[in-house]
Amino acid sequence: MSKIESSLDQLVIKLGQLKTVGKAHLCSLWQKYSPQLDKLKKIDYATVKAFVLKFKWRIFLVLILLYAGSKVYDYFFPAADKAGGPVTVTSVIVEKKDIPLIIEATGTIVSNSIVDIRPMITNTVAKILVKDGQEVKAGDLLFQLDDRNDKANYEKLKALADDAQSQYLRAKELVAKNFISKAGLETSSANAKAALAAAKAAEVQLSFDYIRSPIDGRAGIVNVFPGSLVQASNVVSTSTSSTATSSVGAMVTITQLNPINVQFVIPEKDIPTLLENQLDGEPLKVKVTVGDTSKKTYEGTVLVVDNQVDPSIAAVRVKAQIPNDSMTLLPGQFARVSLVASDLKDALSVPSQAVVINPRGKFVYTLDKDGKASSVPIKVIYEYQGNSVITGIQAGDRIAVEGKQNLRPGSKTREAKSSAAPVNSPATSPTPAATTTSDKK
Structure with a gap:
């Protein structure tokens, strides 16, 4: 989104430069031909016809340039900006929900006991x-x-x-x-x-x-x-x-296979979240996938968080235990782990595509009851699986999701659907393709 806005800014600058050059050229033409304007009163049909025939290609080229410039301007500055025409958008209504804070990591299957x-x-x-x-x-x-x-x-x-x-x-x-x-x-x-x-x-x-x-x-x-x-x-x-x-x-x-453990590392910035949740007495839950993740997900609990941070990787080791009744997991296998660290209480979540990024920061477009758009600066606290937890807006605000690229502050809008759907909270079942990013730490 920032690349498109940067391209628009560069185009506007170039159009301004073209306008300045055109004015200078017109001024030079005016100074060149202004002495002849006194003779306009004496111009008759034959004189006009001779002038048009003499400069017909130049006149044709000027008309083409004017037409093309008009079309370019209409494309980059739609009618909504000029004449107040409504822009078709899709919006959602923000609701307060408890959002699970999920940390994803990669680890290794290890035996609970091996002799x-x-x-x-x-x-x-x-x-x-x-x-x-x-x-x-x-x-x-x-x-x-x-x-x-x-x-x-x-x-x-x-x-x-x-x-x-x-x-x-x-x-x-x-x-x-x-x-x-x-x-x-x-x-x-x-x-x-x-x-x-x-x-x-x-x-x-x-x-x-x-x-x-x-x-x-x-x-x-x-x-x-x-x-x-x-x-x-x-x-x-x-x-x-x-x-x-x-x-x-x-x-x-002799290797004990059931239950079996998974060992992984958690970044140093996420350690306070882990320790705070442990103080509550509730065991941390993990979901583990091995190999083809579409086959089976193993659920387990964290056994221990190591008592020291490895300074070489700025991470702490964590060991969790999962059942292995089918004996399909073997020590040494590569595993993907999703750890539910805690819940964000009464969080405001919006689709990540609703967030607009520009050089001045991040913001969203809110729509009032009349469909008028306003830009509101926000801060992204947590992002997971296409949803972002943000601050700076209120519960019940209507946020533009699709069509926001055509909006400007004050633009009028119309809803593409009959009614706006509420925001869905992030899924609690993680996928290996999802990436956890958190600014809260």
Whole structure:
């Protein structure tokens, strides 16, 4: 709109320059031919005819220029400006409504919990009880290592602990009969406790041969095979050569997929709005779309807003949780997030196309009961999906939307429709193409 008005201003300037040049040219012609005006009284039909025949092409060119200039003037300055003719417009009536303040961002799907299964000891894989992509529960047995040595050691220490306990019980009986001293009883008690502790340590060592899932989730690709030698504290690595495939580190990764999280960043200027809404005790709502947004929208709530701003990007990290019952979302996917931060109470919303922008600022055309247009300067607070929340007007004002390019202050108008429709509030269901802009911050 500003480009059109700038072009009109340049055209008016050029027409003014053309007018000045024309006046100068006419003055020079007047000075040149004014001495001959005294002879006009003596001009007869034959003289006029000779003059017209002599300058017929110049006269024809002047008439064409005058006609073209008249048409150009009528085009850029319609009859409404000159003669008060009505301009056909479409208008809306402004109403007060609660407008949701929506912040859009892009983020990444992340797992609520993810665990790399690694061995605690160096041993050989005896059995693999999990398959690629299998759903597992917390406590399910995934792998069994070679437990023969650890089991024998446990049984040995368990037998010694049982024997030490029996000796302690006999020592108690002998102390009661004064056959041994209390020091001997204390020594027997210490031996029994030490043997029991050694047996429990052997039991823990034996439990390392049975690797279980710590969480509910889905298993990834199993990186080991029966007979593979696994080692403790290795980095995840799987290598394949022309002769063999070897795997160390994570034996498998368990990922919790339901519920699942989405992590995104919010600009620093929007942080006060987020924190104010959190103080009210109401959880922030989000709507997430992944891939083809026409298929499904996932709704969830914000879990946490990070406690510090990343100065490199001037944004704060936010994590939200969404249900994933169909298991269609996977960690690492690109996501589009719409966060309903708060509501603008009793806001005045108009279609964005009703806002006129020029070098002096933004304004709208209001129409009185007689259809007379007036320009009113406004300030845009929030804009979303083709609607703008503005200040500077009152509820109930009639705003010109279509046809405003032909309006000037004081222009008369007529409604293109039988009645004006009220302004619709911005849709609460965001689309990925929409862009949030806010001057309120």
